[in-house]
């Protein structure tokens with residue numbers, strides 16, 4: 001796939017937006033709908049077995065089904081279409097004009113302001129709660145799988161790992177550093193795994209460090225290790241207690257759902273009518289909460 005290619009007699013490819021283990025995402029112009037879209041292509045088959053390639057295609061199909069199911073929901077790119085192409089598949093969705101939250105967070109090179117960090121994670125939790133309320137777990141919530149547009153609206157992307165809550169997934173997935181400890185084991189995963197990942201996002205935004213080192217889970221499979229203790233010294237006590245309840249190593253003691261996360265974080269959001277944070281540069285994720293409730 002290259003810039004200028006016209007795919008399926010309809011989508012003219014523009015620049016590549018990103019590339020991951022399973023596919024590459026391009027900006028494109030949809031000549032039928034006369035709008036910009038994002039297209040995620042499954043990688044062409046190289047050395048993987050037929051079974052592996054088919055399973056990656058199923059992942060694409062599942063992701064398209066999730067996008068279709070939540071079409072019209074706030075915080076999820078709108079589903080436009082999906083079809084087979086070159087042995088594999090592609091998914092067409094709304095183009096989010098913005099950057100990944102990962103990029104947004106690293107622009108400042110210093111810990112994020114509390115109201116900004118809490119607003120981002122609350123927006124993510126509001127969207128993830130749509131999945132949880134209907135029995136799904138995202139399984140790969142992280143700053144790289146969230147995007148912020150120029151108006152400060154936060155979107156969750158990459159539903160390729162989404163799985164039915166309470167069921168054992170076929171593969172261990174998630175990103176080391178953000179994945180819940182149980183995601184490294186062959187066990188059923190429930191909604192509290194996403195809560196753990198959202199807690200890791202908050203810790204990262206507020207301290208610049210992850211609650212545990214990326215190689216910790218792999219190491220913990222071989223030797224017995226005590227659960228890591230993130231340093232939250234500079235986080236205000238009340239928020240520290242919410243974060244502590246999000247990243248509990250024992251999932252039975254953790255906050256269980258994204259909706260509960262929204263409730264627990266609500267006291268730390270800026271009030272309706274509050275002025276913007278003067279230290280803010282760029283898109284403002286607090287804007288939604290500073291507007292009167294009726295127009296959010």
Ligand SMILES: Nc1ncnc2c1ncn2[C@@H]1O[C@H](COP(=O)(O)OP(=O)(O)OP(=O)(O)O)[C@@H](O)[C@H]1O
Nearest residue numbers: 017018019020021022023025038077094095096158
């Ligand atoms: N709807 C969209 N609008 C704009 N950019 C997007 C959109 N979806 C994805 N992107 C961009 O493309 C990149 C890759 O997307 P995505 O994470 O879905 O792919 P992936 O192949 O599953 O990646 P990975 O394997 O790293 O998780 C994102 O980081 C983002 O920069």
